[in-house]
Amino acid sequence: MSNLPADLKYTKSHEWIRTLADGTVEIGITDHAQHALGDLVFVEVPEAGRSVKADEPCAVVESVKAASDVYAPLAGEITAGNDTLADAPETVNSDPYGAGWLMRMRPAAGALAAAELLSAADYQKVLDAEGG
């Protein structure tokens, strides 16, 4: 059973989405994803101001073993990338839902409603189906 906070939304590609008070969203990778990747050694986050489409690769997380793309779960404009990860990529392993967030974005109009986001329970089913 993975660590899945109930107040977050999830994607099938193992991102999590937290809606913040100002209407922007914070995005990271799930505990399952960081565990599967192993020790992270490099994280590349997008710059503020960049517009992204849903499912567009917009960050890269690299473990010792391999590089993996992180996809925008919805369309919008990046408002911040987590620059602290440049010097401490392992934060994604140790605190994937907190200090290890990757980026924040302002969803495009209607994008949040249009995105196919999963509840914690539904994401758990995805993991179960993957044998995770």
Place this chain on the structure above:
Amino acid sequence: MGRRTPLFELHQELDARIVDFGGWDMPVQYGSQIAEHHAVRRAAGVFDVSHMCVVDLEGPRVRACLAQLLANDVARLKTPGKALYSCMLNERGGVIDDLIVYFLSDSSFRAVVNAGTRDKDLAWIRRHAAAFGVEVTERADLAMLAVQGPEARDKAAQLLAPGDAAAALALGVFVGRELGGWFVARTGYTGEDGCEIMLPAEDAVAVWRRLNALGVASCGLGARDTLRLEAGMNLYGHEMDESTDPLESGLAWTVAFEPPGREFVGRAPLEAIRAAGGPARKLVGLVLEDRGVLRGHQKVLAAGAGGGEVTSGTFSPTLERSIALARVPAATAGRVQVDIRGKLLNARVVKPPFVRFGKSLVT
């Protein structure tokens, strides 16, 4: 489901992440790959390398057979137990596999070849051995453990009877011998001291548990790869294969052109390359100066010299930056650029190894 070693169920019990490696279900890591890497650099770790293929070669003409089959010269092996690293080449000078061969007696040698090349290697060896009346026996009854790190040999010796332990601790570098029913060799693939133990498959689980109890960390293929890359050691299928020769793969030191009369397979094409002024490409080490991680198949741009390719790249846990081996034009020197996802990042050309006996060799 892939092939499994005698330790597969223990790996599962130890919560290893299992991956396919050359058709085998192998542990890539048990917990943190970086922690496993540091355990070997600083203390001791144990790897399951039972997927590798142990082959015994026996017969009065075994030395002549290996003199033809291997690019390195078994005549260099004068003391029983001494080991030799060599490539086995095809007629075009391409590398069929790299291997270690132990001289056991005048009529008996033991080779250890890679897992992924087992079938073609055995077929190739048997084809050549037949002409010399050499008997080729795959030792599937043996498991193999690599115990590596500055404390590794002390820990491994504690598993042996006192007399055997003293003999194990007295082993010279790249020498193996039969001790208490095991074959213990002072060899490895990490750039640290250590030993490789070939033992009856049914003993392997108990030995692994005893090593763990002595504080030897379980280590997976992930750490094995970062350790060998820091040590500047080639991995078959990455740094060399049948389309590349040893001279352009950093392995010229393993090709014995002397004596001139030894007609090993692949000699003629390598002689032709030497006569033409040497190989057009060479294998070098790279240290990434910018942030990022070098990976296999990334393109390398050498100013004025042309293009090349990363053969293996990773994050080095010891150096805390990215390192790689790369095949580049022979004139490459100084600095190069590497294309990482469309960005050209700067890397410095260095002579491997990057790390040896726990110490960085890169300034």
